[in-house]
Amino acid sequence: MTDFETLKFAQSGPITSIVLDRPDAANGMNDTLTRELAAAAALCDTDATKVVTLTGAGKFFCAGGDLKAMSAAPDPGTFVKGIADDLHRAMSTFARMDAILITAVNGVAAGAGFPLGVSGDLVLAAESASFTMAYTKVGLSPDGSSSYLLPRLVGLRKTQELMITNRVLTAAEASQWGLVTMVVSDADLPARLDELASRVASGARHSHAAVKKLLLTTYGAGYEEQMEYEARLIKASASSADGQEGIAAFVGKRKPQFP
Structure with a gap:
């Protein structure tokens, strides 16, 4: 407190x-x-x-x-x-x-x-x-x-x-x-x-943060610029602990345990 x-x-x-x-x-x-x-x-x-x-x-x-x-x-x-x-x-x-x-x-x-x-x-x-x-x-x-x-x-x-x-x-x-x-x-x-x-x-912090970042730029960026930003963020997401856990959980047919 x-x-x-x-x-x-x-x-x-x-x-x-x-x-x-x-x-x-x-x-x-x-x-x-x-x-x-x-x-x-x-x-x-x-x-x-x-x-x-x-x-x-x-x-x-x-x-x-x-x-x-x-x-x-x-x-x-x-x-x-x-x-x-x-x-x-x-x-x-x-x-x-x-x-x-x-x-x-x-x-x-x-x-x-x-x-x-x-x-x-x-x-x-x-x-x-x-x-x-x-x-x-x-x-x-x-x-x-x-x-x-x-x-x-x-x-x-x-x-x-x-x-x-x-x-x-x-x-x-x-x-x-x-x-x-x-x-x-x-x-x-x-x-x-x-x-x-x-x-x-209980969800993926890194993914939620990426959503916020993408939506903050959506009205100011051009079409290709926004897609490039999406690509960069999903790359970072896939490399993160959240992404690795989410993919492993899906492949393993279990519920993900995000940190």
Whole structure:
């Protein structure tokens, strides 16, 4: 267990759990939470970690930026920039680490909580969860990678609708739009999260890391460039302990035991 002021952080074998833990403030992002989230993400970027789970304490996943903290800052612009920088560092680490990130949106995901919630490699949403951008409602502009992530997930037109009208999506609508992997009942969310994390953790870390790397480059690379990257990564996979174990298990007609 690592002690943080605004997060619960626990490691159990190859699985690391992060819980946003400011329930009295709707898990709103102040300078402490985003700074600690960036530090927690860095702790997950190790060879020992295969899965990271991220959820929120209480009834909210994350209501976005803490507007009360912003209003109390002597220089709100500089204060907000610092929050955004730390959040972006955390999200970049989550995206580029080898471990699979599973987010479990347990309630409202608003503002930066929206892109954070749907940034997982796998995204669970409770039936009561909802998603809204909410930035322009308070005179702010989107951050948290939303202008990168959302057009790729739902397209430009739907992103414009979300950002300009602040439409609120239910969990079912978010699933229909392709923002979440699966919707589960509120009561079942913790158990389904643990089950999925355990299943992914039993898989091949090297293969999962390769999937993440390939999908990060897919929109920026040309056709032949992407295929060459695929060839290089599958070569590395075949030479890895994971690849050798997977092939040997298949040939031997047994279940693979990935390290």
